[in-house]
Amino acid sequence: xxxxxxxxxxxQENDVMLYMKGSAMFPQCGFSGKAVEILKACGAKxxxxxxxxxxxxxxxxxxxxNWPTIPQLYIKGEFIGGSDIMMEMYQSGELQEKIQAL
Amino acid sequence: MVTxxxxxxxxxxxxxDCRVEINGDGQHFYAVIVSPExxxxxxxxxxxxxxxxxxxxxxxxxxxxxxxxxxxxxYAARDGAA
Numbered sequence: 001x002x003x004x005x006x007x008x009x010x011x012q013e014n015d016v017m018l019y020m021k022g023s024a025m026f027p028q029c030g031f032s033g034k035a036v037e038i039l040k041a042c043g044a045k046x047x048x049x050x051x052x053x054x055x056x057x058x059x060x061x062x063x064x065x066n067w068p069t070i071p072q073l074y075i076k077g078e079f080i081g082g083s084d085i086m087m088e089m090y091q092s093g094e095l096q097e098k099i100q101a102l
Numbered sequence: 103m104v105t106x107x108x109x110x111x112x113x114x115x116x117x118x119d120c121r122v123e124i125n126g127d128g129q130h131f132y133a134v135i136v137s138p139e140x141x142x143x144x145x146x147x148x149x150x151x152x153x154x155x156x157x158x159x160x161x162x163x164x165x166x167x168x169x170x171x172x173x174x175x176x177y178a179a180r181d182g183a184a
Binding site: 031066067068069079080081082083084085088 | 145153
């Protein structure tokens, strides 16, 4: 299964999916850590994929969403954004609404 | 080494009628990007336009760029509120 198919199936299986560096317990980058904190603050149930231990996914996810950086948040398979956009949506309450609507 | 002025120049050349406020400490860049071209686009599309304009010029440093994109109207409204 190539990266694209792996990503598609990961997104189908998880409503809230965060592609990040490291894990929720041990984020390996400030931006990924911030993304985890934001999701926790929203009370979201989410899954993560560590792109550092999956180099094929690390490149594949950038093509998949046409977005050059990590972390990347997906809700119901839709690309939401990186940590900047997550923060903006958290501050406006938009992210909480999306999560509570699940 | 990429400087804030480099980034400002690349973005302003690539997006019409664009104004960029940017600062950076060499490690991290913060940019506010204002253009009527963002009208009707959601945030992801706006940021993708900026990434496309930057192209490969910021391969490694792109990770350090945080940005806020908005139309002139949103910028004006924000000023009133700030």
